[in-house]
């Protein structure tokens with residue numbers, strides 16, 4: 001009470017007294033008016049109006065049970081169930097002792113019996129209720145996310161852990177929810193709209209856990225976590241959860257995705273379960289055909305393997321675990337195939353996993369940008385090899401190297417390549433550059449700009465995997481390239497699929513139009529070779545001639561060719 005008495009003027013809390021009896025209203029006001037700003041009203045309806053209007057400043061409501069228009073219990077129920085009002089504590093006023101239990105059950109903070117014959121006790125009770133409510137708000141603010149009102153991550157885990165300890169045998173699933181393409185919503189419509197969307201999602205998630213039981217949090221900007229009783233049939237249940245949450249987004253085109261870790265008796269740490277659910281959620285990405293997925297061990301093993309490869313990359317470069325293989329290309333313009341050049345293809349001799357082919361790590365390294373280091377390594381190795389062969393045989397053998405789509409964004413790409421050429425004392429035409437067609441389609445202008453600069457600097461560009469990247473014919477015509485390399489899938493069935501045969505023909509025509517040679521890779525049989533020759537393809541690469549081989553074996557092959565064996 002002392003602290004209350006010392007409160008400076010102007011910082012008084014406001015108390016609303018609702019009582020239809022003038023005398024009692026005034027008596028109560030007289031007891032409290034030195035310590036609080038008092039608002040008076042005599043009926044339920046006007047009380048509700050005042051409470052709504054003053055919801056941010058009102059510290060307490062003293063509410064008589066029997067008042068006209070809207071009785072005390074009804075008004076109490078409204079306050080307790082309204083998300084904007086429920087923080088305001090209510091003390092019930094009545095002469096009926098037996099109404100006490102019901103008041104408290106309905107959520108009243110306390111109960112004061114009439115007549116008001118102990119002013120000190122009344123003041124103490126009022127003060128106590130206000131302070132309790134304020135403390136609770138402070139706690140709520142620290143444990144809740146301000147935007148959505150859901151728990152924040154720290155308290156969420158704390159309560160989930162308590163829940164787990166209390167009901168030992170009840171299986172609970174961990175679900176991570178993400179908003180698809182949220183950054184675009186933010187950029188296109190601004191922060192206020194994005195916040196509104198998050199609020200709506202937060203409300204729906206709150207309703208969901210209220211309905212099924214459990215806890216919910218906003219874990220970071222557009223990510224939510226829910227900890228709910230185990231779902232038996234997830235294929236039925238998860239779409240239901242998703243539509244419940246998306247219901248609040250019906251007037252938008254915004255969708256969500258869910259990564260789920262099902263509790264099937266595994267004993268793993270709570271946070272780890274959520275990490276796994278988050279991993280699944282990330283894996284779904286913005287894949288529009290899937291909106292949920294559940295964690296499984298295979299995915300985890302694959303993920304761990306990828307993680308391991310990423311971690312091992314640096315030391316692999318230092319220890320030269322990457323080996324460059326060479327696969328010859330042959331011109332088939334003349335009767336007898338004539339060896340023209342090589343393609344450099346990387347292999348990884350991992351100390352634990354043995355030989356790993358590029359399919360397993362190129363995309364992985366493209367995702368995190370590590371490919372730039374690996375490519376630079378391969379280009380250097382290839383350039384050094386070109387020089388070695390030139391020193392041994394007296395002429396240059398061109399080698400094409402693969403240039404990842406990621407390299408195209410490197411502002412120093414041209415400089416890097418020029419340095420490699422210079423350091424190894426070879427020419428720009430010796431190191432041919434293969435860029436996959438899908439890279440052109442993904443970010444055409446960027447690639448085109450890069451390619452133009454590369455060609456201005458004397459490099460030759462081969463478009464790799466042509467036919468897999470959906471370039472527009474229009475774009476093709478303006479494309480600065482020096483060769484078209486057809487995607488392997490067309491060759492595969494060329495002998496027994498008339499359509500593929502025709503397609504190779506059409507693509508060869510396109511190459512003619514662009515006035516560049518056609519290279520066909522993946523040629524494995526004599527029959528394929530015969531048909532490709534018939535169509536008029538220029539250069540062939542494939543197992544029919546040779547698999548990619550290490551430099552030592554290839555050197556032997558060159559030696560034999562040179563000696564005319």
Ligand code: C2E
Nearest residue numbers: 345346357358359362378402403404522523524541542543
């Ligand atoms: P790519 O550049 O299209 O290379 C051709 C792939 O076809 C190679 O697979 C090669 O071994 C394979 N191949 C060649 N002839 C035949 C054949 O007759 N039949 C069959 N079935 N396959 C054949 P590889 O070496 O596994 O490389 C796969 C892909 O990985 C390459 O496709 C390329 O996109 C990428 N890659 C390889 N090395 C590098 C590199 O150093 N840097 C970058 N960025 N990507 C690379």
Ligand code: MG
Nearest residue numbers: 343402434464
């Ligand atoms: Mg290639």
Ligand code: MG
Nearest residue numbers: 464465485521
């Ligand atoms: Mg290719």
